[in-house]
Amino acid sequence: MKLIRELHKSFKEDSKLIIFCDSKILYDQSENTYSFAPKDLNLKNQTKPFLSIALIDDCYFYVVNVNKDENILGLFMNPESINFVDLRQILGFLDQSSFLLASRASILQAWITSNDFCSICGKSNLYNDKEGAFECKCKSSPKYPTISPCIITLIHDEDQILLGRSKFFPPNMYSTLAGFIEAGENTEEALVREVKEEVNVDVSDIEYYSSQSWPFPAQLMLGYFCKYKSGKIVLNDNELEDARWFNVHELPIIPPAASISGQLIRSYIEGRLKL
Numbered sequence: 388m389k390l391i392r393e394l395h396k397s398f399k400e401d402s403k404l405i406i407f408c409d410s411k412i413l414y415d416q417s418e419n420t421y422s423f424a425p426k427d428l429n430l431k432n433q434t435k436p437f438l439s440i441a442l443i444d445d446c447y448f449y450v451v452n453v454n455k456d457e458n459i460l461g462l463f464m465n466p467e468s469i470n471f472v473d474l475r476q477i478l479g480f481l482d483q484s485s486f487l488l489a490s491r492a493s494i495l496q497a498w499i500t501s502n503d504f505c506s507i508c509g510k511s512n513l514y515n516d517k518e519g520a521f522e523c524k525c526k527s528s529p530k531y532p533t534i535s536p537c538i539i540t541l542i543h544d545e546d547q548i549l550l551g552r553s554k555f556f557p558p559n560m561y562s563t564l565a566g567f568i569e570a571g572e573n574t575e576e577a578l579v580r581e582v583k584e585e586v587n588v589d590v591s592d593i594e595y596y597s598s599q600s601w602p603f604p605a606q607l608m609l610g611y612f613c614k615y616k617s618g619k620i621v622l623n624d625n626e627l628e629d630a631r632w633f634n635v636h637e638l639p640i641i642p643p644a645a646s647i648s649g650q651l652i653r654s655y656i657e658g659r660l661k662l
């Protein structure tokens with residue numbers, strides 16, 4: 388996948404569209420896809436230039452934002468199986484590369500909708516193709532997509548792993564702990580602080596695993612393993628409704644493998660089972 392940010396007046400011959408409405412993505416349940424050929428859609432109300440975000444095997448992928456009252460479905464599209472859904476809802480159905488493209492599309496559609504107007508003088512922004520950024524004639528600084536770095540970590544103690552759940556999770560689902568990196572902090576410092584703040588536990592032996600773009604709304608998740616050092620679980624802030632130790636042989640529902648939290652947990656368990 389080649390990443391691009393080009394504004395096109397019309398679609399290239401070979402192209403697919405990723406459609407958003409109120410930050411929800413158009414998804415075809417029966418085909419398990421969120422990208423659609425322009426010819427299948429009803430695009431008569433679309434007059435703005437289209438942002439192309441990726442090039443895959445000579446096919447251009449575009450993000451398009453539509454209004455709530457706009458009927459985007461073409462004549463032969465089945466409204467029974469094609470709906471706008473929260474990207475989280477379909478995370479479990481997407482493979483890694485499909486998730487990355489959807490993630491990029493979601494982050495960039497939010498960037499487009501929040502940069503219609505200049506935040507300094509209030510006039511309409513223009514798109515600078517060379518920079519791949521929104522600009523205003525008042526010479527305020529160009530607006531590039533913004534990504535927030537976060538740490539995400541699996542705390543382990545031999546056959547035990549510490550997982551938490553937020554009240555927004557499905558029943559019995561637990562995940563790794565995560566948090567935003569503060570200004571002036573490095574990732575290891577952020578990890579130690581976040582773990583202490585969320586569950587009152589001290590950790591050591593921080594080991595980098597991998598990273599992942601995370602579109603809720605626009606994070607870069609930096610994944611680490613860390614070892615339990617001391618402390619009893621106490622929920623210190625309001626972010627989690629529960630956190631507990633789980634034996635690797637008796638796990639709750641965990642996040643899907645397409646997410647870095649799911650990968651951290653699966654990777655650690657596989658390592659333990661080989662012992």
Ligand SMILES: [Zn+2]
Binds near residue numbers: 510
């Ligand atoms: Zn301005």
